[in-house]
Amino acid sequence: MDRIQFGRRVAHWRGRRRLSQQEFAALMRRSLRWVEELEGGRRQADPNLSVATEIALRLEITLERLLYDPAVLCPAESEIDAVRAALQRHDVLTGRCDDSSAEPVPVTALQRSLWYARTGFQAGHFAKLGTQIPKLLVDATRAAALHEGDDRLEAYRQLSLALELTEAAAIKWGDSELAVTAGQRAVVAAERSGDPVIMASAARHLADAMTAHGQAAAAVTFVTAAANRLQGDLVQCGPEGLSVLGMLFLKAAMAQAAVAEADEHSPDALARAVPGFLDQADEHAERLGHDDNLLWTSFGPTNCALYRVAAHVQLSEGADAVAVAADISAASLATLPRERRAHLLTDRAIGEKQAGQREDAVDTLLEAEELAPEEVVCRPRTKHLVEDLRLLGVGSAEGRLRGLADRCGLRG
Structure with a gap:
């Protein structure tokens, strides 16, 4: 790394640590001019290892991160196109396996692949999903087509969950149309699984996509219909059922907030329905009794608080959002x-x-x-x-x- 690049990285991390150049100079026992020249790349010689090590120490990062922290790679348009192309494949669209001689992927292998991809998503790694999702969709579709009995039902569960992941990734990528397509397919696959927990999980993803795509009113209608239809079954399904049921009401709250924000005639009246949905989610979180991550929902009291922040933001109630966020404890956040x-x-x-x-x-x-x-x-x-x-x-x-x-x- 040359002295110009090194200087920029020092300036970046000094800024991240909220240190002025004068304060950093004091920590380094150097002059302000020395820091200015270092960050400006005007030192005559590249910094030696001992100086770089001391800088890393004062900035509270590892030497490796100071010197070699890689740039964040965002998903390329070609990778997003590959996901869209996978959804447009004949076999994925029709649910029919194009190659009758192809052996279906065991459902246990599907579960492992989905767990790996979904865990990556929750760790904040969205870019690599563009290369993981297409194969996951093809494998899950073939498994649902070729397996029989309980394995077929499980394959449909995994297919729906894979399509949910596709929807969630598309939201992160800013492609709401792709998200709606994936969300609709997830709902269809969930119905074929016969599992009310998966049905509710798919419904909350589709509602999220519809809201992002400017169809918030339809999202409220859809997700509340799903909650009303499935609630009796879900409360009998234990913690997973309570988690996805609570998520339905959280998505209803966000959709309702979007409806209110977009309305020019009676936004305040529409906004008054938002707390009711949030309160219903809180009730299910209380029944669950703790923060959890069943079916990758992160559902529990803390995630409900996060959605209150998001709802205030959607309604342009910034001060309220900041106040609610401030009340969430660091210990609770650490569980998410x-x-x-x-x-x-x-x-x-x-x-x-x-x-x-x-x-x-x-x-x-x-x-x-x-x-x-x-x-x-x-x-x-x-x-x-x-x-x-x-x-x-x-x-x-x-x-x-x-x-x-x-x-x-x-x-x-």
Whole structure:
């Protein structure tokens, strides 16, 4: 790494640690001019290992991360196209295996593949899903077509869950049309599985996609119909049933908030229905009794609180969103997957922007980036927030925002 690149990385991590150049100089027992020259790449010689090691120590990162932290790779358009192409395949569309001699993948292998991909998603690794999902969809479709009896039903469960993952990834990629397509297919596969838990799980994903695609009113109608139809069965299905039932009401709340925000005539009246859905989700979380991650829902009291933050943000109630976020304990958050925690931080950052706390919003985004980089630098939603903050101005956080914008691929 040359001295210019090294200097930029030092400046980046100094900004992340909220240290001024003068403060960093004091920690290094050097002059302000030394720091300015170092970060500007104007030192005559590249830093030796002992200096780099001390810098890493003062910035509270490993030397390896200071020197070699790789750039975040966002999904290429070709990878998203590959997922879309997989959904358009004849065998995946019709559920018919094109090659009758093909051996179906064992359902246990499907379960392992899905677990691996879904775990990656919850860790905030969205880019690599573009290469994992197509094979998962093809394998699950063939398994559902060729297996018989209980294995066929399990294959349909795995197919529905794979399509749910496709929907969730498409939302992260900013492709709501692809998300709706995958969500609709997930609902169909879930019905064929005969499992009410999977049916409810698929319904909550489709509602999420419909809301993102500008069909929020239809999403409210659909997801509440699913809850009314399946509730009796779900409460008999133990913790998994309570988890997906609670998620249906959380998705109903978000869809209703989107309906209210888009309405020009009576938004306040429509918004009054949002707390009712959130309260119903809270009731099921209380029955569950703890935070859990059954069927990758992250459902429990803490995730319900996260959705309250998100609903306030959707309704442009930034101060309320920030207040609710502040009441969520660090210990509770620590039980959630990285994706959920980073998503809360990006929601909180939007709330801070809405409340006029724009410097805080930048620091919150940097915190989210450190936790799950792809949630920040790859998502169109977050890039729009960064653009808004640049236009509005962020005072003393301008330098930190500039670095974040660069990492998001935003120029100018």
